[in-house]
Amino acid sequence: MAEPDIFYILGNRVRRDLLSHLTCTECYFSFLSSKVSVSSTAVAKHLKIMEREGILKSYEREGPFIGPARKYYDINIAKTYVVTITPNIFWYRGLDLKEGPGGPIESQEEPKTLGEMILAFRNLSEELERVLKTLQRIEGKRDRLMAMIKDTYLKEIGDMTQLAILHYILLNGLATVEELSDRLNLKEREVLAKASELDRFVPLRIKDGVITIDDERLKAKLGEKNAGED
Amino acid sequence: MAEPDIFYILGNRVRRDLLSHLTCTECYFSFLSSKVSVSSTAVAKHLKIMEREGILKSYEREGPFIGPARKYYDINIAKTYVVTITPNIFWYRGLDLKEGPGGPIESQEEPKTLGEMILAFRNLSEELERVLKTLQRIEGKRDRLMAMIKDTYLKEIGDMTQLAILHYILLNGLATVEELSDRLNLKEREVLAKASELDRFVPLRIKDGVITIDDERLKAKLGEKNAGED
Numbered sequence: 401m402a403e404p405d406i407f408y409i410l411g412n413r414v415r416r417d418l419l420s421h422l423t424c425t426e427c428y429f430s431f432l433s434s435k436v437s438v439s440s441t442a443v444a445k446h447l448k449i450m451e452r453e454g455i456l457k458s459y460e461r462e463g464p465f466i467g468p469a470r471k472y473y474d475i476n477i478a479k480t481y482v483v484t485i486t487p488n489i490f491w492y493r494g495l496d497l498k499e500g501p502g503g504p505i506e507s508q509e510e511p512k513t514l515g516e517m518i519l520a521f522r523n524l525s526e527e528l529e530r531v532l533k534t535l536q537r538i539e540g541k542r543d544r545l546m547a548m549i550k551d552t553y554l555k556e557i558g559d560m561t562q563l564a565i566l567h568y569i570l571l572n573g574l575a576t577v578e579e580l581s582d583r584l585n586l587k588e589r590e591v592l593a594k595a596s597e598l599d600r601f602v603p604l605r606i607k608d609g610v611i612t613i614d615d616e617r618l619k620a621k622l623g624e625k626n627a628g629e630d
Numbered sequence: 631m632a633e634p635d636i637f638y639i640l641g642n643r644v645r646r647d648l649l650s651h652l653t654c655t656e657c658y659f660s661f662l663s664s665k666v667s668v669s670s671t672a673v674a675k676h677l678k679i680m681e682r683e684g685i686l687k688s689y690e691r692e693g694p695f696i697g698p699a700r701k702y703y704d705i706n707i708a709k710t711y712v713v714t715i716t717p718n719i720f721w722y723r724g725l726d727l728k729e730g731p732g733g734p735i736e737s738q739e740e741p742k743t744l745g746e747m748i749l750a751f752r753n754l755s756e757e758l759e760r761v762l763k764t765l766q767r768i769e770g771k772r773d774r775l776m777a778m779i780k781d782t783y784l785k786e787i788g789d790m791t792q793l794a795i796l797h798y799i800l801l802n803g804l805a806t807v808e809e810l811s812d813r814l815n816l817k818e819r820e821v822l823a824k825a826s827e828l829d830r831f832v833p834l835r836i837k838d839g840v841i842t843i844d845d846e847r848l849k850a851k852l853g854e855k856n857a858g859e860d
Binding site for chain 1: 715727754761766794855
């Protein structure tokens, strides 16, 4: 999990309004201050917080009229954040848009005129809506599956610590023994003992202090079982 | 834009830790308190804030031993939030996982055993990774396109207010005259006058106080232009 301070920044309406104005154009202090409904002292405080957190950068430049240089602000990050929170799942991730996977979304050439750019943006926004629907469907289904997994584990095996390890590995893809030791308030050898117990029900790969689900053994186990039922 | 208070809740590490523990199992106060490294007074305060915001609900139930009833907490929402913030784009949306689009992700039957559930969860998590990569690519490209649109508009037309209207409509899909009036600090008839100016460069549909891009006229305009160039 990475860069949670962004949530602190976004947890304030004035800061969100300031960010929203800043995405449209480069802004100097008094322009920003005139756009939101709080005192200029409050605006200065919010801008300072966002600069400190690395969300904004500022620079001085002379205005179009005679007078002191103006302080301008720019947004300094390019990220998409995704958070899921349900009774069974909680995770978040920041996706870096500057270092994202390359390649065109559509096999279209680079737009050259304003009209072409706007049409390309509209098409991508439609594609975004489809992706959000897929994301919603996947997360809804993962939530229901995790509820079933928790229920079944508690009914069939009933060990809360094993379940906590399984839950953590499923949500994060893997877990280090160290992470689990911190989270569960257990010694590392106690974590390893609990993981071996869990392994009897859910095949695990434990190597170099990292625990993951052993998909191959899991699939083999499911295959055997189905073969046995035939 | 909806439900921004979630960012306030997520903007605190202790609250995030508490939520993380709550997704694994139902928790009572002293259990939660033992899992995080702050005073029980602080834990009580954070739980109260999250209950007030509707993120948690609490209920009393007798514990396994003789003594007073324990207060248990459950997470009360099921949502995925997406936020993009770049120098050119800022938006966020909450996706309701209970009311999401139905239908199976894969043409697989409902898993029945613990192993099948875990395998299904693993497969969905892989699919999630692919969706996140697509989201990252789309938002990276929308960011670059919006930068080009802003540059081109300022160079070719140069009117900041028209650009602000265009920027808002592109990000939100549509804008009401009322929203734009609030945002731009203009009277509604001034917004309409600016929108008609913008319409000379970017075809708009203005109807019942709602402004959108007129995709058909935009495509027709681009088609004409290309035909003219041949």
